[in-house]
Amino acid sequence: MYNGILNIYKEEGYTSFDVVALLRGILHQKKIGHTGTLDPKAEGVLVVCLGKATKLCEILTADTKEYETVLKLGETSDTDDSAGCISVNSGFSIPDEETIRESVLSFLGTYDQLPPRYAAIKVGGKKLYEYAREGKEVPQIPRSVTIHELEISEIKYPYVRFRVKCSKGTYIRSLCRDIGEKLGTGGLMDSLLRRQSGEYKLEDSLKLGEVKDIVQNGNIEDYILPVDTLLCDWPAADITEEGKKYLLNGNKLSESELTFRSENEKNRALKGDRFRVYMDKELKALYKYDPEKGRFMNYKMML
Numbered sequence: 001m002y003n004g005i006l007n008i009y010k011e012e013g014y015t016s017f018d019v020v021a022l023l024r025g026i027l028h029q030k031k032i033g034h035t036g037t038l039d040p041k042a043e044g045v046l047v048v049c050l051g052k053a054t055k056l057c058e059i060l061t062a063d064t065k066e067y068e069t070v071l072k073l074g075e076t077s078d079t080d081d082s083a084g085c086i087s088v089n090s091g092f093s094i095p096d097e098e099t100i101r102e103s104v105l106s107f108l109g110t111y112d113q114l115p116p117r118y119a120a121i122k123v124g125g126k127k128l129y130e131y132a133r134e135g136k137e138v139p140q141i142p143r144s145v146t147i148h149e150l151e152i153s154e155i156k157y158p159y160v161r162f163r164v165k166c167s168k169g170t171y172i173r174s175l176c177r178d179i180g181e182k183l184g185t186g187g188l189m190d191s192l193l194r195r196q197s198g199e200y201k202l203e204d205s206l207k208l209g210e211v212k213d214i215v216q217n218g219n220i221e222d223y224i225l226p227v228d229t230l231l232c233d234w235p236a237a238d239i240t241e242e243g244k245k246y247l248l249n250g251n252k253l254s255e256s257e258l259t260f261r262s263e264n265e266k267n268r269a270l271k272g273d274r275f276r277v278y279m280d281k282e283l284k285a286l287y288k289y290d291p292e293k294g295r296f297m298n299y300k301m302m303l
Contacts, residue, residue, distance in 0.1 A: 001029055003051035004224035009205035010038050010046040010194075019046055019208065026212050027220070033057040036065060036197050037120055039173075041083045044194030045205050052302055053227045059300075063198030064148065066165045069189055071176040073100075073158040076186040078132070080116040080173035089186040097155045103182045104162060107175060108150050112142035116173045145170040159190065198230070227302065228276060228283045235265035235275035239284070247277060247284060252295040274299055 010019055016037045023032050033054040035047045044067075049057050073095075077084035095103070115121055118129040123139040131138045149165035160179075164172065173189045180187020195202045206214070206223065214220050239247045243257025258277070260266035269275045270289055277285045286300040 001031065001051045002027060002221070002224055004053055004226055005200075005230060006048040006050065006211070006224060007200045007205045008046045008048050008211070009202070009207045010043060011207060012043050013040060014208075015040050016046055020048065022208055023048060023211065026208070026215055036063070036194075038194060039081070039083075039192070041081055042192040042194065044192075045197045045200050045202055046194075047197050047200050050224065053230070055300055055302060056227065056230055064165060064167060065170075065194060065198075066149075066163065066196040067172050068153075068161070068163050068193045068195055069172050069176065070191045071104075071160040071162070071179060071187050072190040073160065073180055073183060073185040073187045075158070075188050076177070076180065077188050079118045080171075080177045081189040082191075084118070084188075086188070087186075092184050094157060095183050095185065100155055100157075100160060100183065101152055104152055104160065104179055105150055106182070107147050107179065110144055110146045113145045113171065113174050113178065114140055114142050115171050116177075119171065143169055147175070158185075163195070199232075231276055231283075231286075234286075235268045235273055236261045237265070237269070237275060237277055237287075239277055239279045244279060247279060250285070250298045250301050252290075252293065252297050253277075253287060254295055258296065269296070 008019055010016065016034050020032050020034055024030055027050070029050065031051050031054055033049045035049065035057050038044065038046055072082065074089055075086050076089060077086045115128060117132045117138045120127050120129065123141060128138055146167040147164060147170070148167070149163070151163045152160065153163065154161040164175065172192055176187050176189040211220070214223060237258040237260045240257050240259060243253055246253055246257065260269065265275065272289055274286055274288045276283055277287050283302050285298060285302055287296045288299045290297045
């Protein structure tokens with residue numbers, strides 16, 4: 001079984017689930033997951049976890065992501081992108097470039113964003129798109145998201161191309177819709193390319209066809225990144241000989257049973273940062289300090 005990370009280029013037309021299903025066949029392995037779902041129309045970086053790395057899928061969805069998108073003004077849709085049922089708007093004055101620029105850049109920072117009606121997030125145990133497909137009222141629950149960076153590369157009405165770096169949970173479809181609403185024209189997402197997810201970049205990604213060829217050539221392991229490369233910025237500690245039995249059972253650990261790689265990493269762990277624990281140079285678990293107990297508690301086992 002393969003354990004580690006593959007940086008996949010998800011092509012348009014595939015769902016994220018399709019990518020996982022196809023990789024299961026290519027790699028002849030069931031234990032595969034992904035982080036950060038991409039819609040079928042979207043392309044770009046999809047971080048795929050193999051084997052033990054699937055335990056990190058939930059953690060990795062928190063990574064900052066970077067996209068390149070094209071907003072189309074003057075149209076709206078039920079899905080907030082060009083794949084849905086489109087309505088052409090009228091009765092508005094076409095905004096000039098400076099107005100468009102100001103409206104786009106006004107979304108820098110944190111704001112409460114309503115997810116699209118057709119989204120995979122769950123409310124009341126049900127995905128939003130399931131409410132929509134059943135013709136039921138879709139729960140409207142805004143979520144706080146942060147737009148870290150916005151850079152406009154082209155304005156050619158009705159199209160606006162821009163790059164956005166954002167927090168976990170941000171829907172670019174919703175951002176395009178919200179910009180259109182602010183301008184009074186309406187707007188939808190015409191295309192989307194994810195350029196980066198965490199440390200994983202577009203230029204290093206592999207298409208499914210390339211993965212298939214690499215597997216046939218017998219050198220897929222050269223492209224699978226170690227599990228702990230996902231956590232390289234986390235503090236790290238080695239377990240002492242005395243602490244091994246406690247670690248292997250997932251028990252709490254004391255400071256004397258850990259040897260941190262540096263004083264700074266030790267201080268970060270004591271302040272509550274999650275950290276990596278190694279045994280014989282192999283990542284075995286993730287731990288977090290509990291100040292009330294004065295001990296390090298097991299956060300996730302990687303055995």
